[in-house]
Amino acid sequence: MVYEANPKCYITCSVLNNCFFDKGKVLLAKYKKSGSLVAIKHFNLEDFTQDQYDMIIDEIVFMRQLKHPNILPCLTSYVLNVDLFVISPLMGYTSCHDLIATHFQDGLSEVLISIFLRDILRALQYIHSKGFIHRAIKARHILVSTDGRACLSGLRYMYPISKCKMNDKVYNFPLNASHNLNWLSPELLEQNSDGYNEKSDIYSVGVTACELANGIVPFAETSTTLMLTEKVRGVVPQLIDCTTWYLYEDGQSQKEELTSSNETIENGNQKTISRRFSDSFHRFVALCSNRNVSMRPLPKQLLNHSFFKSIRRLNVNLSELLLPAVPFTETNTAELREDLATIDNVFHNFNNMSVFTEEWDF
Amino acid sequence: MPLFGKSQKSPAEVVKALKDALTALERGDKKSDKAQEDVSKNLLLIKNMLYGNSDSEPQTDIVVAQVAQEFYNSNLLYSLICNLNKIDFEGKKDVAQVFNNILRRQIGTRSPTVEYICTKPEILFTLMGGYELQEIALNCGSMLRECARYEALAKIMLNSEDFFNFFRYVEVSTFDIASDAFSTFKELLTRHKIICSEFLEQNYEKVFQHYQRLLNSENYVTRRQSLKLLGELLLDRHNFTVMTRYISNPDNLKLMMNMLKEKSRNIQFEAFHVFKVFVANPNKPKPILDILLRNQEKLVDFLSRFHTDRSEDEQFNDEKAYLIKQIKELKPIPSSSSTMGASSSATSSHSSTTTTYFGSNAVSKTSGSASVVVSSNTSTTLADSSIDASNSITSSSVNVTNNVMSDSSVTSTRNTFS
Numbered sequence: 201m202v203y204e205a206n207p208k209c210y211i212t213c214s215v216l217n218n219c220f221f222d223k224g225k226v227l228l229a230k231y232k233k234s235g236s237l238v239a240i241k242h243f244n245l246e247d248f249t250q251d252q253y254d255m256i257i258d259e260i261v262f263m264r265q266l267k268h269p270n271i272l273p274c275l276t277s278y279v280l281n282v283d284l285f286v287i288s289p290l291m292g293y294t295s296c297h298d299l300i301a302t303h304f305q306d307g308l309s310e311v312l313i314s315i316f317l318r319d320i321l322r323a324l325q326y327i328h329s330k331g332f333i334h335r336a337i338k339a340r341h342i343l344v345s346t347d348g349r350a351c352l353s354g355l356r357y358m359y360p361i362s363k364c365k366m367n368d369k370v371y372n373f374p375l376n377a378s379h380n381l382n383w384l385s386p387e388l389l390e391q392n393s394d395g396y397n398e399k400s401d402i403y404s405v406g407v408t409a410c411e412l413a414n415g416i417v418p419f420a421e422t423s424t425t426l427m428l429t430e431k432v433r434g435v436v437p438q439l440i441d442c443t444t445w446y447l448y449e450d451g452q453s454q455k456e457e458l459t460s461s462n463e464t465i466e467n468g469n470q471k472t473i474s475r476r477f478s479d480s481f482h483r484f485v486a487l488c489s490n491r492n493v494s495m496r497p498l499p500k501q502l503l504n505h506s507f508f509k510s511i512r513r514l515n516v517n518l519s520e521l522l523l524p525a526v527p528f529t530e531t532n533t534a535e536l537r538e539d540l541a542t543i544d545n546v547f548h549n550f551n552n553m554s555v556f557t558e559e560w561d562f
Numbered sequence: 563m564p565l566f567g568k569s570q571k572s573p574a575e576v577v578k579a580l581k582d583a584l585t586a587l588e589r590g591d592k593k594s595d596k597a598q599e600d601v602s603k604n605l606l607l608i609k610n611m612l613y614g615n616s617d618s619e620p621q622t623d624i625v626v627a628q629v630a631q632e633f634y635n636s637n638l639l640y641s642l643i644c645n646l647n648k649i650d651f652e653g654k655k656d657v658a659q660v661f662n663n664i665l666r667r668q669i670g671t672r673s674p675t676v677e678y679i680c681t682k683p684e685i686l687f688t689l690m691g692g693y694e695l696q697e698i699a700l701n702c703g704s705m706l707r708e709c710a711r712y713e714a715l716a717k718i719m720l721n722s723e724d725f726f727n728f729f730r731y732v733e734v735s736t737f738d739i740a741s742d743a744f745s746t747f748k749e750l751l752t753r754h755k756i757i758c759s760e761f762l763e764q765n766y767e768k769v770f771q772h773y774q775r776l777l778n779s780e781n782y783v784t785r786r787q788s789l790k791l792l793g794e795l796l797l798d799r800h801n802f803t804v805m806t807r808y809i810s811n812p813d814n815l816k817l818m819m820n821m822l823k824e825k826s827r828n829i830q831f832e833a834f835h836v837f838k839v840f841v842a843n844p845n846k847p848k849p850i851l852d853i854l855l856r857n858q859e860k861l862v863d864f865l866s867r868f869h870t871d872r873s874e875d876e877q878f879n880d881e882k883a884y885l886i887k888q889i890k891e892l893k894p895i896p897s898s899s900s901t902m903g904a905s906s907s908a909t910s911s912h913s914s915t916t917t918t919y920f921g922s923n924a925v926s927k928t929s930g931s932a933s934v935v936v937s938s939n940t941s942t943t944l945a946d947s948s949i950d951a952s953n954s955i956t957s958s959s960v961n962v963t964n965n966v967m968s969d970s971s972v973t974s975t976r977n978t979f980s
Contacts, residue, residue, distance in 0.1 A: 202696075205735040205736040205737070206735065245782065245783065245786075245828075246826055246827065246828060257738070257741050260737070260738045261700060261738055261742070264700060264738055265655060265700060267651050267652070274738070276736055277736060277737040277738050278735055278736065278737050279737050279740075279781055279782060279783045281782055282782045282826060284737060284783075286737075330655075
């Protein structure tokens with residue numbers, strides 16, 4: 201179906217989230233002609249610097265020029281006054297980052313992670329085959345559709361791999377990437393003359409796997425400089441479960457002292473400490489986050505890893521696994537029928553109260 | 563890919579297979595699904611010959627030369643582009659990659675493909691027409707920009723009647739396509755200085771008549787981009803003749819003075835860079851001088867408040883100071899009756915509505931939409947008077963809601979044009 205580049209064809213329903221350093225908003229909307237739900241990214245171009253503007257254009261072009269079931273497409277885009285609107289299909293469960301924030305503070309279950317990461321590796325395999333590095337794999341950029349398919353977004357950080365076979369390294373450091381540093385590979389962060397290649401993305405997959413499982417990104421409480429030196433020294437991100445939690449004991453006890461009366465944190469710790477991830481999951485993470493780039497496998501090889509073998513054996517019902525999270529669907533989404541400007545104003549006022557980031561439950 | 567890696571087909575065979583499949587696809591009979599598949603398969607084979615893939619290195623120069631020669635002989639570039647919208651999604655991108663690779667081919671200092679395309683300009687015209695079709699617009703765009711790097715090809719495109727279609731393409735409603743068209747448009751107008759300035763001089767009337775529409779576009783992005791490009795074109799020393807002509811026309815000055823006060827700060831800023839050329843011109847024609855003189859005080863006042871927060875931008879501040887000095891020192895030419903006209907138009911402007919006061923389309927349109935942002939404007943009014951002075955001028959509704967502003971800076975910064 202062709203989506204028209206006409207603002208009159210869309211009815212805004214609510215505001216889902218912020219994006220692009222909070223300079224943009226993600227709106228939930230309905231396409232009038234078909235009634236299908238779409239996500240609209242809304243940017244005020246007046247606020248953008250030239251390189252941010254270029255990044256947005258790049259992202260739309262990449263979304264248009266890459267077609268894969270696990271990559272978030274751009275259906276159309278249009279300008280109204282000083283605002284740019286980019287239309288994508290709605291991902292009913294929003295991003296993995298939001299899922300963790302709202303319902304899974306201690307992380308997602310291993311089965312879910314394996315299903316999502318398999319999808320993401322497929323997307324990566326495609327992106328690499330088209331000659332690009334993604335450079336921004338993280339839970340925030342993994343969106344989950346209503347039928348449980350994981351889609352990769354954040355394509356604005358993509359960069360072409362040199363076509364020349366003699367030297368397929370990349371030296372460019374991503375612009376405006378301060379939000380992504382924790383996920384980036386040591387060789388990319390080092391910015392030395394060795395450069396980096398598409399395997400940098402695999403390292404990010406490893407960090408993201410830990411983020412999804414632990415509910416918090418590795419190095420989250422580390423300063424940027426320390427994070428860099430630790431990564432370069434070869435400190436690898438870890439899954440936290442009963443086999444590894446003692447490694448974090450120091451950190452945990454400090455945290456408990458700080459928030460001694462906070463029961464939920466202690467309960468959370470208890471749950472984290474008693475759970476156990478499979479050996480294949482631990483091996484998968486270790487493989488992805490190997491400091492030695494040549495030892496790091498490519499997406500194609502990783503897809504054959506035993507971590508993903510279990511998906512076939514289990515007959516999983518994704519929507520049950522994702523409970524209590526419920527996706528946005530055509531039936532549970534109300535039409536606000538107010539124009540975008542009104543919603544934006546409301547959103548500005550309540551920006552910090554996260555009123556609209558809550559799920560609708562009808 | 564091992565499936566294709568085994569293929570030992572010669573370039574001639576692959577190109578022939580592609581040609582046959584394309585002919586079948588063009589006919590569009592029952593077998594067109596199969597034909598589409600064959601086209602994509604053979605395109606991928608050719609692409610891998612030229613670029614190599616994960617399993618193989620790119621082929622030697624001899625093979626590349628053979629592929630190129632077969633392409634010329636069978637007129638395949640043209641048929642690929644003509645049938646681009648029938649080729650599948652990945653195939654379209656492969657066409658662009660193959661095209662760009664063959665185009666870049668060099669023998670010593672010669673570019674044989676460029677020479678070939680010069681004899682077949684319909685390839686370029688078909689590519690330019692590609693912007694009409696959403697599905698192939700971006701693919702054609704990438705090929706066009708590759709072509710525009712070569713002076714001979716850029717010249718053909720600039721001097722074709724089809725070039726003026728770009729004025730339409732850059733304004734289509736789909737943002738990514740409009741934006742792609744604009745970068746091709748800009749490339750064509752700026753890349754090869756000599757032929758660009760020749761083109762602009764010879765077609766001055768027509769180009770700027772069309773360009774005026776972009777500057778007055780309803781689309782903010784079009785307005786902002788075209789204004790920025792205008793500044794770049796006028797300030798390029800190769801375009802001196804064009805610049806002189808442009809800054810002699812009082813209508814152009816009026817437009818820029820209006821744009822200086824648009825509510826978008828980015829547009830104000832770009833307009834400044836065109837406006838400064840009018841003021842810096844040492845030989846101002848009388849109509850230009852008259853307008854500047856009539857607004858002498860207002861302009862000085864306006865510019866002293868203009869984007870005062872850009873304190874770190876030294877060049878901008880120097881230029882602004884220079885303009886203020888220039889405008890202050892302007893002297894009227896004796897025996898002029900312009901003072902009478904100015905005073906009468908000034909009085910009438912206060913009583914008339916914004917729409918009739920500003921003749922230009924662009925301004926009346928923005929003032930219409932300005933009512934939407936009134937609430938946010940008024941909140942920042944006192945914080946930054948320079949922005950808001952210009953905001954409120956374009957919007958009569960702001961004047962109504964905010965009496966303080968209309969009393970002080972608004973009336974004083976209004977520019978009067980006869």
